[in-house]
Amino acid sequence: MVTTDWVEGEVRKAVPDAVVEVIDLHRSGDHFHVRVISDSFDGMRPLQRQKLILAVMKQHIPHPVHALDLKCMTPAQAETAGDTAFDPHGGGQGVHIRRIEKNKD
Amino acid sequence: MKMNWTPEELQAIVDEHALVLFMKGTPNEPQCGFSNRAAQVMQQFGEPFAAVNILTDSRAIPSVCAWSDFPTMPQVFVQGELVGGSDIVLEMLQDGSLKEMFDAGRQ
Numbered sequence: 001m002v003t004t005d006w007v008e009g010e011v012r013k014a015v016p017d018a019v020v021e022v023i024d025l026h027r028s029g030d031h032f033h034v035r036v037i038s039d040s041f042d043g044m045r046p047l048q049r050q051k052l053i054l055a056v057m058k059q060h061i062p063h064p065v066h067a068l069d070l071k072c073m074t075p076a077q078a079e080t081a082g083d084t085a086f087d088p089h090g091g092g093q094g095v096h097i098r099r100i101e102k103n104k105d
Numbered sequence: 106m107k108m109n110w111t112p113e114e115l116q117a118i119v120d121e122h123a124l125v126l127f128m129k130g131t132p133n134e135p136q137c138g139f140s141n142r143a144a145q146v147m148q149q150f151g152e153p154f155a156a157v158n159i160l161t162d163s164r165a166i167p168s169v170c171a172w173s174d175f176p177t178m179p180q181v182f183v184q185g186e187l188v189g190g191s192d193i194v195l196e197m198l199q200d201g202s203l204k205e206m207f208d209a210g211r212q
Binding site: 046047050051054057058061067068069070071086087088089 | 137138139141142175176177187188189190191192193196197
């Protein structure tokens with residue numbers, strides 16, 4: 001099991017200028033919803049954005065990180081993004097949970 | 106179908122089908138929340154898709170992940186190209202880019 005701070009640190013190795021929000025979905029230290037917000041994503045396709053991060057993270061998958069739900073956005077996309085995170089073990093269609101915190105600044 | 110999960114076999118699947126979903130379980134009986142989400146996105150999209158259950162053989166996950174150079178399941182291929190997992194495919198359904206890529210055909 002790892003901490004949200006650790007995940008944030010790993011993600012920032014890949015995208016140093018990013019705003020990184022990590023949610024430990026089950027408080028179990030292995031299922032994470034991660035939002036990564038950076039100007040550097042502008043003009044990149046979603047897979048390219050994730051691959052930057054996965055280049056650092058894939059050594060940690062599937063242990064200790066079992067599930068990694070990534071949302072890589074530009075600041076403009078983050079403005080209009082929804083306020084929910086997907087829980088893969090929410091049952092049925094997957095339950096959406098409120099984010100723990102929201103950056104207001 | 107007898108699969109050995111070679112790169113040639115995997116490439117043949119994505120060459121043959123415009124939409125391919127590698128997933129844990131089946132669309133009717135998904136074995137993982139992310140695979141379920143990806144299957145639901147495919148069903149909502151409404152075009153026929155091929156679903157490959159990678160839990161049928163212990164060789165499947167490492168073989169697919171090495172071939173596609175993507176570490177997690179599920180994986181969605183559109184017109185032969187990996188677009189990503191359930192998070193990306195949902196985003197692409199919502200912003201219309203999934204349809205654009207599907208309609209554009211093979212590049």
